[in-house]
Amino acid sequence: AQSVTQLGSHVSVSEGALVLLRCNYSSSVPPYLFWYVQYPNQGLQLLLKYTTGATLVKGINGFEAEFKKSETSFHLTKPSAHMSDAAEYFCAVKDAGGTSYGKLTFGQGTILTVHP
Amino acid sequence: SAVISQKPSRDICQRGTSLTIQCQVDSQVTMMFWYRQQPGQSLTLIATANQGSEATYESGFVIDKFPISRPNLTFSTLTVSNMSPEDSSIYLCSVWSLSGNTIYFGEGSWLTVV
Numbered sequence: 001a002q003s004v005t006q007l008g009s010h011v012s013v014s015e016g017a018l019v020l021l022r023c024n025y026s027s028s029v030p031p032y033l034f035w036y037v038q039y040p041n042q043g044l045q046l047l048l049k050y051t052t053g054a055t056l057v058k059g060i061n062g063f064e065a066e067f068k069k070s071e072t073s074f075h076l077t078k079p080s081a082h083m084s085d086a087a088e089y090f091c092a093v094k095d096a097g098g099t100s101y102g103k104l105t106f107g108q109g110t111i112l113t114v115h116p
Numbered sequence: 117s118a119v120i121s122q123k124p125s126r127d128i129c130q131r132g133t134s135l136t137i138q139c140q141v142d143s144q145v146t147m148m149f150w151y152r153q154q155p156g157q158s159l160t161l162i163a164t165a166n167q168g169s170e171a172t173y174e175s176g177f178v179i180d181k182f183p184i185s186r187p188n189l190t191f192s193t194l195t196v197s198n199m200s201p202e203d204s205s206i207y208l209c210s211v212w213s214l215s216g217n218t219i220y221f222g223e224g225s226w227l228t229v230v
Binding site: 044090094103104107109 | 147148149151157164206208219220221226
């Protein structure tokens with residue numbers, strides 16, 4: 001079964017600093033990879049995804065992530081944090097093939113705090 | 117992108133009662149999915165809802181507790197039966213969009229059982 005590990009349940013950065021949220025997955029076959037953001041008292045919003053092709057993907061709000069097959073990683077970065085980035089971030093994976101059309105396995109989430 | 121509407125958005129329920137959550141999608145989708153997010157936790161898949169057949173439940177979830185309907189390609193319901201405080205969670209509907217090659221979520225239904 002798939003597993004997703006997000007290193008660090010809480011990450012704190014200063015406004016303007018680099019944001020790095022880590023995600024590793026367990027699949028031996030490259031899956032589809034997603035990052036979602038959940039703002040307080042809201043649902044999930046898709047930040048970005050990797051399915052095939054270019055391994056560096058850009059998403060909304062200045063975020064990007066790089067798929068590294070050799071490291072089974074899909075870390076999320078943003079060069080300069082804004083206060084509005086404070087939220088919980090979830091990494092999720094989906095098997096690329098078979099009948100797992102929309103079954104996602106989620107990491108435990110990382111709460112990002114941005115200090116002035 | 118797919119637009120997913122869930123009702124109710126929030127509710128406070130008495131223990132022992134049941135509540136049905138509705139999920140409406142603005143386009144036809146083959147499969148719809150129901151997730152649960154317990155307080156402070158990540159999301160866990162409850163079941164996959166296929167049109168015209170019974171839902172497929174994940175380990176730890178049973179039909180008697182979480183009956184699901186999928187009457188057509190744009191709509192599904194999840195019922196949380198005989199609720200206890202442990203059922204206080206966010207319940208989210210999601211769909212796999214073939215055209216967008218991605219997975220979208222509704223805004224969630226926030227249930228508190230007292």
